[in-house]
Amino acid sequence: MKAYIWNADGTARLADRPMPEILEPRDAIVRVRLSTICTSDLHILHGAVPRAVPGTALGHEFVGEITALGEGVRSLSVGQRVAANCITFCGECWFCRRGYVNNCEKGGWELGCRIDGCQAEYVRVPFADMGITPIPDGVRDESALFLGDILASGYFGAELCALRPGDTAAVIGAGPVGLCAMQAARLFGAAKVVAIDIDESRLAVARREGLADLCLNPQKAEIESAVREASCGRGADGVIEAAGGDGTFEMAWKIARPNAVVALVAMYERDQVLPLPSMYGKNLIFKTGGVDAARSDELMRLLESGRLRTDFLITHRGPLDRIEEGYRVFGEKLDGCLKWAVTPYEGK
Ligand SMILES: [Zn+2]
Numbered sequence: 001m002k003a004y005i006w007n008a009d010g011t012a013r014l015a016d017r018p019m020p021e022i023l024e025p026r027d028a029i030v031r032v033r034l035s036t037i038c039t040s041d042l043h044i045l046h047g048a049v050p051r052a053v054p055g056t057a058l059g060h061e062f063v064g065e066i067t068a069l070g071e072g073v074r075s076l077s078v079g080q081r082v083a084a085n086c087i088t089f090c091g092e093c094w095f096c097r098r099g100y101v102n103n104c105e106k107g108g109w110e111l112g113c114r115i116d117g118c119q120a121e122y123v124r125v126p127f128a129d130m131g132i133t134p135i136p137d138g139v140r141d142e143s144a145l146f147l148g149d150i151l152a153s154g155y156f157g158a159e160l161c162a163l164r165p166g167d168t169a170a171v172i173g174a175g176p177v178g179l180c181a182m183q184a185a186r187l188f189g190a191a192k193v194v195a196i197d198i199d200e201s202r203l204a205v206a207r208r209e210g211l212a213d214l215c216l217n218p219q220k221a222e223i224e225s226a227v228r229e230a231s232c233g234r235g236a237d238g239v240i241e242a243a244g245g246d247g248t249f250e251m252a253w254k255i256a257r258p259n260a261v262v263a264l265v266a267m268y269e270r271d272q273v274l275p276l277p278s279m280y281g282k283n284l285i286f287k288t289g290g291v292d293a294a295r296s297d298e299l300m301r302l303l304e305s306g307r308l309r310t311d312f313l314i315t316h317r318g319p320l321d322r323i324e325e326g327y328r329v330f331g332e333k334l335d336g337c338l339k340w341a342v343t344p345y346e347g348k
C-alpha cells in the first residue's frame, strides 16, 4: 500500500509500505476513507516535534472503515465506519483515569508521530476501543473527519476557559482549530465571540459561518483596546490562543481581563516569554494543551444534532497521489485553503 513517509531531513515522499497488521489485542486496522493534512504535520517536518520518529507515515486525523480487529476489542465491529482520535490512550493508567489522556503512560500523540499515521491507505490504531468512535448514519465522513483532532482541540480550548453564560470569549487564530473553538465557546455560553487573525479570508469565514460577533485584524486595529471596548472595558473573560504566531502569546495575555483563563492550544515552534513583572496583579490562569481528546462521544452527538459543524473547513481535496500538492497548498495557505482533505489513493 501507499503511505506518505517523512525523513529526518524534513522531506517526505509517497512510498510503498507493507499492509499494517494486528500486533496487540486492542488494535484495529482501518481502511482510510478520508484524512487531512494538519499544521502539526508541518511542525514535524520543521523538526519542531522532539517525540516524532523519522521514517513513519504522517497523518493523525481521519475517518475510515474497520477491516480487522484484535481479539480484545469488543465495542467495535469489522465494516463499521469510524472516526479516529489523534491521541492514543489506554483508558486505564493514572492519567487516563483522570481524563488527561494526552499524557497516557502507554500512549499520547502516537499516530503519524511515533507510529505510522493515516496519510496512507490503511492504518493500525492501538487501543482502538478508546481511540475510535463509530459514525452514526446521519453524519457524513466530511463532518466526522475533524472529530478527534481539530474539533477536539477547539472544544478543549473553550472548555479550559471555563466560560460562563454571557461571557466574552476571544479566539486568536481563525484557522481550523480557532473556528472550532469559536463554535465551542458559544456552546459553553459565550454571549460574544471575538475572532482575531491577520488573514482577512479566514475572518470572512468566521463571519460568514456566524461563528464570531466581532472580527479583528491586528494589522488594521489595536487589538487590546478593541477587545476591551467589546467587553465593557474589562478584557476577554476567556482567551483561546490557537495561532502560535509571532506575538500571539503576548496578545493572548494582554487582551485577557484580570482573573481570566488563557488557554494555549497553539503549538509553538519557538520559546515564548512570560513577562511576570508586567502581568503582576492580573492574576491570570494559563492552561496549555496538548489536547486531552477524551470527548469524542459527546462531540459526535453534537455533530449529529447539528450543534457543531465542521464540514465547511474542507476547502480543498485530492487523492493520496497528490498529497505533495496538498502540503504545498495547505502549508502556504494558498487559495484560501483551510483544510485539504486527502481522498483514497487512485494510482493514476
Ligand atoms: Zn493535528
Ligand SMILES: [Zn+2]
Pocket (backbone or CB within 6 Å): 089, 090, 091, 092, 093, 094, 095, 096, 097, 103, 104, 105, 106, 107
Ligand atoms: Zn493511559
